Amino acid sequence: MSGGAAAWIGRGGLALLGAALLAVPFVLPELGYGFWVNIVTEILIWSLLAASVNLLFGYVGLLSFGQALFFGFGMYGATLAVIHWEAGFWTGLLAGTLAATAMAAVAGALAVRLTWHYFAIITVVFSLIFYFAAMSNKTLTGGDDGLSFSAPAVFDMAGVTVTLADPLAQYFSVLGVVAACYAIMGVVVRSPLGLAFAAVRENDRRARLIGIDVYRTRLVAFVLAGALAGVSGALFAFFGRYASASYMVYHVSGEAVVWAIVGGIGTLLGPLFGTALLIVFRELVSTVWENYLFAVGGLTVLVVMFAPLGLAGLWRGALGRLTAPRAAPAEAPADPVAPSADARAVPGGR
Amino acid sequence: MSDVVLALAINGLVWGLIIALIALGLSIIFGLLDIINVAHGDLFMVGTVGGLAVTVATGSFWLALVLVPVLGFVLGLVLERVVIRPTIRQAALTIVTTFGLSMMLQEAVRATYGAQPRRMAPPIEGTVPLFGIDYDVYRIAAALFAALALAGFFLFLQRTKLGTWIRAVRHDPETATALGIPVARICGITFALGTAMAALGGVIAAPITTVEFRTGVDILPFCFMAVVIGGLGNLQGTVAAAVLLAVMEGVVTSVSDPTVARIVSLAVMSGVLLFRPHGLFAGATR
Amino acid sequence: MEPAIALETRGLTKRFGGLVAVDGVSFSLRSGRVNAIIGPNGAGKTTLFNLVTGELRPDDGEVLAAGVPITGLPPHRIVREGVSRTLQIKSVFGGLTVADNVRAAVMAHQGIRSAFRPAASYRAVGERVDALIDEVGLARHRDRKASALSYGDVALLELALALAAEPKLLLLDEPVCGMGPEETERAVARIRAVASKVDVVIIEHDMEVVFSLASHIVVMASGAILAEGTPDEISRDPRVQEAYLGAPEDDE
Numbered sequence: 001m002s003g004g005a006a007a008w009i010g011r012g013g014l015a016l017l018g019a020a021l022l023a024v025p026f027v028l029p030e031l032g033y034g035f036w037v038n039i040v041t042e043i044l045i046w047s048l049l050a051a052s053v054n055l056l057f058g059y060v061g062l063l064s065f066g067q068a069l070f071f072g073f074g075m076y077g078a079t080l081a082v083i084h085w086e087a088g089f090w091t092g093l094l095a096g097t098l099a100a101t102a103m104a105a106v107a108g109a110l111a112v113r114l115t116w117h118y119f120a121i122i123t124v125v126f127s128l129i130f131y132f133a134a135m136s137n138k139t140l141t142g143g144d145d146g147l148s149f150s151a152p153a154v155f156d157m158a159g160v161t162v163t164l165a166d167p168l169a170q171y172f173s174v175l176g177v178v179a180a181c182y183a184i185m186g187v188v189v190r191s192p193l194g195l196a197f198a199a200v201r202e203n204d205r206r207a208r209l210i211g212i213d214v215y216r217t218r219l220v221a222f223v224l225a226g227a228l229a230g231v232s233g234a235l236f237a238f239f240g241r242y243a244s245a246s247y248m249v250y251h252v253s254g255e256a257v258v259w260a261i262v263g264g265i266g267t268l269l270g271p272l273f274g275t276a277l278l279i280v281f282r283e284l285v286s287t288v289w290e291n292y293l294f295a296v297g298g299l300t301v302l303v304v305m306f307a308p309l310g311l312a313g314l315w316r317g318a319l320g321r322l323t324a325p326r327a328a329p330a331e332a333p334a335d336p337v338a339p340s341a342d343a344r345a346v347p348g349g350r
Numbered sequence: 351m352s353d354v355v356l357a358l359a360i361n362g363l364v365w366g367l368i369i370a371l372i373a374l375g376l377s378i379i380f381g382l383l384d385i386i387n388v389a390h391g392d393l394f395m396v397g398t399v400g401g402l403a404v405t406v407a408t409g410s411f412w413l414a415l416v417l418v419p420v421l422g423f424v425l426g427l428v429l430e431r432v433v434i435r436p437t438i439r440q441a442a443l444t445i446v447t448t449f450g451l452s453m454m455l456q457e458a459v460r461a462t463y464g465a466q467p468r469r470m471a472p473p474i475e476g477t478v479p480l481f482g483i484d485y486d487v488y489r490i491a492a493a494l495f496a497a498l499a500l501a502g503f504f505l506f507l508q509r510t511k512l513g514t515w516i517r518a519v520r521h522d523p524e525t526a527t528a529l530g531i532p533v534a535r536i537c538g539i540t541f542a543l544g545t546a547m548a549a550l551g552g553v554i555a556a557p558i559t560t561v562e563f564r565t566g567v568d569i570l571p572f573c574f575m576a577v578v579i580g581g582l583g584n585l586q587g588t589v590a591a592a593v594l595l596a597v598m599e600g601v602v603t604s605v606s607d608p609t610v611a612r613i614v615s616l617a618v619m620s621g622v623l624l625f626r627p628h629g630l631f632a633g634a635t636r
Numbered sequence: 637m638e639p640a641i642a643l644e645t646r647g648l649t650k651r652f653g654g655l656v657a658v659d660g661v662s663f664s665l666r667s668g669r670v671n672a673i674i675g676p677n678g679a680g681k682t683t684l685f686n687l688v689t690g691e692l693r694p695d696d697g698e699v700l701a702a703g704v705p706i707t708g709l710p711p712h713r714i715v716r717e718g719v720s721r722t723l724q725i726k727s728v729f730g731g732l733t734v735a736d737n738v739r740a741a742v743m744a745h746q747g748i749r750s751a752f753r754p755a756a757s758y759r760a761v762g763e764r765v766d767a768l769i770d771e772v773g774l775a776r777h778r779d780r781k782a783s784a785l786s787y788g789d790v791a792l793l794e795l796a797l798a799l800a801a802e803p804k805l806l807l808l809d810e811p812v813c814g815m816g817p818e819e820t821e822r823a824v825a826r827i828r829a830v831a832s833k834v835d836v837v838i839i840e841h842d843m844e845v846v847f848s849l850a851s852h853i854v855v856m857a858s859g860a861i862l863a864e865g866t867p868d869e870i871s872r873d874p875r876v877q878e879a880y881l882g883a884p885e886d887d888e
Contacts, residue, residue, distance in 0.1 A: 192755045301454070
């Protein structure tokens with residue numbers, strides 16, 4: 001192992017990232033890039049959707065193509081709470097998260113009976129069912145056009161009211177919630193539960209044979225991932241002050257998968273960097289090149305081909321070479337992509 | 351009223367046969383390469399666009415009907431070699447690869463052909479009376495083309511050496527390798543064949559649908575429904591399910607919202623996936 | 637006094653389509669000795685183990701472990717009833733370190749499922765993990781990835797995973813399959829040491845290993861019991877010889 005040095009570089013990087021994120025709303029406008037504060041906010045929010053894909057695929061080995069369903073439930077949970085109950089930011093966030101969690105519990109109870117490609121298909125199917133339902137039920141959801149609302153209060157006490165319309169309040173509310181989500185994820189994946197996740201990911205048959213309830217473990221992960229996607233959806237609703245059924249389509253799920261893979265699955269912050277890279281790319285390129293998604297698709301294929309562990313894998317590899325130049329090549333990081341015991345043999349054995 | 355139901359049921363049958371053709375392509379790729387090809391709908395879309403482009407360029411739809419599937423086959427060969435084969439080791443990620451491929455195909459078409467939806471004049475004009483309604487001749491012809499292609503495909507699988515090899519590899523790749531069957535090449539040909547079938551479906555469907563870069567997005571879920579409900583790897587089941595689903599959606603659409611029909615189909619699909627993973631038509635054998 | 641029974645089956649049956657893989661098998665294996673199940677490929681031995689551990693549901697019949705009925709329980713519950721097993725193709729958590737492999741097993745056994753405390757901070761679990769790793773002789777590989785271990789070491793790790801559940805009964809499916817002579821010797825020594833504390837049932841093709849370990853042998857052929865007895869009785873039984881020499885070699 002590359003030992004302490006790598007760990008210190010990692011910790012230093014984390015501190016740097018934290019400081020940079022705290023400085024964003026003060027520094028970027030000064031430099032004349034005020035618009036980019038919103039982009040950073042968007043990255044933070046979407047990265048949670050990618051993180052939910054990562055929690056399932058990178059940590060438990062289930063590739064979901066339907067996380068947009070829970071994103072949508074988070075979005076509508078928050079929006080409807082604001083519109084019908086005049087909820088503030090925190091109540092709305094809670095409502096959205098609970099809606100997504102409940103949906104994930106129901107969908108998950110069925111979906112985690114399946115694995116492999118079948119799991120991916122069923123998650124798409126579930127999200128499509130609710131996508132069509134949301135599109136046609138215009139009175140509740142507003143369909144394609146969606147529902148909009150005005151910025152709710154983040155803080156309302158002692159006669160002082162701060163709403164999301166205040167840019168600083170909005171940015172730091174989002175940053176705080178997103179950071180909390182990553183912190184919780186960080187704790188969970190190191191816990192005994194996280195170890196059980198890893199065992200199920202690596203070898204579900206052996207996991208069963210050491211006494212792990214594989215079904216329940218997968219379900220817990222599915223519900224947690226659903227909650228994360230729900231938080232992401234609720235935050236995005238607050239950020240855009242609206243909700244639309246069009247965000248429940250499976251392309252949104254697919255994009256989240258791409259962000260997670262490009263960033264590096266099985267690592268806590270990989271999805272954040274993957275999301276950041278692709279959203280910044282979109283912002284820079286989409287204005288000059290309408291078909292920039294062609295490059296995104298190409299990048300996706302290339303990453304699977306050459307760097308299936310994503311940015312995080314490349315970073316770890318570089319760090320390993322840097323801190324252990326003479327030792328034998330650093331051991332490959334956990335490879336959640338490698339087919340585990342339940343993976344089918346590739347036809348043709350190529 | 352019942353005329354409407356009948357017309358929609360016949361429409362469903364026509365579409366069902368076309369979808370069956372596309373879904374069959376999806377199914378052989380899944381059965382042989384164990385790939386969830388999310389780009390399959392876009393390959394159909396490329397077929398519609400290619401059909402229109404060739405028809406416009408040469409003035410002959412019939413030439414397009416022959417040429418586009420051949421081009422599709424070549425495209426399939428290239429995609430399999432360049433994109434699929436190098437990534438198939440990441441078995442769990444094939445769905446991600448094909449998702450990336452899907453983006454590339456859509457954007458490539460949008461960049462060259464434009465984002466504007468277009469319509470294509472049917473190569474055969476006119477209507478025929480059918481069960482008391484006037485029905486487009488071309489739609490009937492389209493159903494016939496699709497049915498012929500399906501029959502041809504099954505004959506090919508049963509009667510030719512290549513078809514036998516494909517069935518052998520599907521059944522047991524290891525034994526096939528041991529028997530000296532060039533498994534890697536068969537995989538490439540199968541992918542190309544699946545692509546050609548999607549492209550052929552595209553040309554046939556071009557005159558009765560809108561031609562644009564997003565067409566594949568709508569057709570894909572339907573193909574998956576047919577493949578899953580018919581039983582993964584059960585080719586006849588796929589055809590039956592495609593026709594059944596399309597007729598069912600046609601009929602439900604006549605009495606209610608088309609979205610309701612779609613939701614019902616999807617719910618049936620989830621039920622099959624969860625409780626009858628070998629498909630609705632599979633016997634008790636395992 | 638009746639001798640204690642480690643594993644008992646009554647009329648255990650499993651069909652796959654038209655094939656009867658396990659056909660009304662009834663036996664009762666005594667505690668305190670190593671029992672072996674042998675038989676040609678395709679005799680239904682591994683299927684029998686799968687029925688015992690709950691990975692397959694029997695079509696008929698019962699399984700009792702130390703007198704407790706476990707038929708139809710899911711695998712993870714059967715482990716909690718004190719039945720552990722190893723697999724013919726050695727099966728561990730490749731991406732995890734040796735220590736984390738064993739830690740996962742110990743925590744599963746002790747029912748530790750917290751989501752909030754670091755797994756590495758459980759002191760007592762850590763001690764148990766180290767003891768198990770020592771017991772199977774993998775201490776120097778403690779922090780290596782399981783996927784980087786040699787085949788023989790993977791087998792030892794798998795044994796540690798099985799022992800982590802503090803089983804009363806240990807089922808070993810071809811424990812020396814694929815091992816060289818040296819590794820085989822090491823594995824046999826471990827199994828003998830383990831068998832002094834836990835009831836062991838092995839499936840094995842290597843007759844030398846079977847005869848050196850087992851004091852009771854069940855011979856299966858075509859899903860049914862062909863013969864049962866001491867190694868001496870079995871080695872003299874003409875039916876057994878016929879089953880081995882007469883049966884065509886095919887894959888299980």
